[in-house]
Amino acid sequence: MYFIFKTLSLLPLRILQALALFAAFVLYAFNSSIKRITTINIQLAYPELTEHAQQQLVKKSMQSQCLTYMEFIKCWGMPPSYSLNLLKHIHGESVLTEALANQKGIIVVIPHFGCWELLNAWLNVYTAPMIMYKPNKNKSINRYILEARQKFNATLVPTDETGIRAIFKHLKKGGLTVILPDHLPKPSGGIYSNFFGQNTLTVTLVSKLAAKTQCNVIGLSCIRNDDLSSFDLHCTNLSDDILSRDLQLSVDTLNIAMQDIINQAPEQYIWSYKRFRHCLGNINVYRQ
Numbered sequence: 060m061y062f063i064f065k066t067l068s069l070l071p072l073r074i075l076q077a078l079a080l081f082a083a084f085v086l087y088a089f090n091s092s093i094k095r096i097t098t099i100n101i102q103l104a105y106p107e108l109t110e111h112a113q114q115q116l117v118k119k120s121m122q123s124q125c126l127t128y129m130e131f132i133k134c135w136g137m138p139p140s141y142s143l144n145l146l147k148h149i150h151g152e153s154v155l156t157e158a159l160a161n162q163k164g165i166i167v168v169i170p171h172f173g174c175w176e177l178l179n180a181w182l183n184v185y186t187a188p189m190i191m192y193k194p195n196k197n198k199s200i201n202r203y204i205l206e207a208r209q210k211f212n213a214t215l216v217p218t219d220e221t222g223i224r225a226i227f228k229h230l231k232k233g234g235l236t237v238i239l240p241d242h243l244p245k246p247s248g249g250i251y252s253n254f255f256g257q258n259t260l261t262v263t264l265v266s267k268l269a270a271k272t273q274c275n276v277i278g279l280s281c282i283r284n285d286d287l288s289s290f291d292l293h294c295t296n297l298s299d300d301i302l303s304r305d306l307q308l309s310v311d312t313l314n315i316a317m318q319d320i321i322n323q324a325p326e327q328y329i330w331s332y333k334r335f336r337h338c339l340g341n342i343n344v345y346r347q
Contacts, residue, residue: 061199067129068136075133076287079125087121097121097330099344104255105325119326126283127329131176135207142180147284149181151294154277159185164230164274166265167237168297170317171329173281174290175239179211181292182237182279187212189229189236191222223264230272237279240265241317243337250306251339254314258339266309269302276301280320283327293323 067075086093098117105113134142158165167182169175182188192208192215195201208215214229216222226236240262243249252261269276276297281290300312321328336343 060197061203064132064200064203065136067132070133072130072133072288075129076126079129080122083118083122083125086125087118093124093331094121096333096345097124100330100332100334103257103335103344104330106256116326117330120328120330123283123327124329124331126287127174127327130174130283134174134176134180135203139180139183139210142177143184145177145288145290146181146281146292147289148291149294150291154294154296155182155185158275158277159235161275162233164233164272165235166230166269166274166276167235168265168276168278168313168316169237169239169280170241170320171239171332172321173324173327174283175281177281177290178237178279178292179208179213182235183211183213186235187214189214189216189226189234191216191218191226191236191238193218223268227268227271230268230274236268238262238265240313241334242332243334246337250310252307252310252314254334255318257335257344259335260337261310261314263306263310265313266301266306270304270306270309273302278316278320280323282324293320295320 094117097120098113101113101116101120105116108116134145155165167188169178179188190213195204216225229236241254242262243260244262244264246260248264249260249262251258254261265276268274278295278297280293282293283290297316298312301309301316303309303312333345336345338344
């Protein structure tokens with residue numbers, strides 16, 4: 060896989076995107092598991108849409124997901140300058156620069172939305188982030204991703220208590236960390252909170268770190284433009300409620316913020332993830 064990814068990264072982005080759109084067509088036509096999960100999630104998240112509108116969103120989402128993975132392969136194989144050149148408009152740049160200036164530390168919240176890997180290159184222009192990294196089970200893929208990560212001025216820490224303690228110290232010193240908090244946590248690392256209408260288990264890490272450090276918490280997203288050749292970056296401040304020591308209020312605030320980010324372009328979210336497989340009452344909607 061390492062050499063396959065290396066070879067693919069040499070191809071023009073347009074060719075990789077064409078391959079991605081073909082893959083999405085096949086996955087949609089043959090009723091794949093990705094289509095099934097994406098359909099369930101979109102039906103749950105946007106019940107107000109007609110069945111036709113939901114299916115159109117499913118199709119666009121599958122196309123976007125395939126595009127995202129191909130874009131990752133390309134960007135991972137190229138120097139950081141390549142990713143920076145893909146960014147067309149930067150919205151809210153001052154949100155980051157002002158947060159860096161006050162030296163209170165920064166948690167950057169990034170959902171699995173748009174082409175989030177491009178954001179590494181942009182953040183590294185300003186600072187040296189500390190990021191949690193869980194090795195890929197495939198050693199070849201892990202080697203490829205690690206090589207990409209090492210091109211940036213970032214410190215990688217494990218996704219365990221050791222990594223959390225390192226991030227806490229980094230924040231207290233005014234540093235920046237990036238967390239993707241929309242995955243499904245273990246019960247010990249989450250509480251139930253409403254996310255797109257589902258009372259689902261939600262990560263508490265961001266909220267606990269924010270409450271302890273009273274740092275800046277900002278949202279970041281990278282949205283693909285219609286021409287498929289450029290992306291717009293959006294940087295926003297999250298509500299101060301996320302700093303609350305009331306864990307429920309903070310986590311609810313985080314989920315609302317992520318919904319707002321995703322609703323900028325809902326077709327660009329990774330809806331094929333079983334985000335709602337642990338809802339209140341031990342409900343797993345994917346088994347029904």
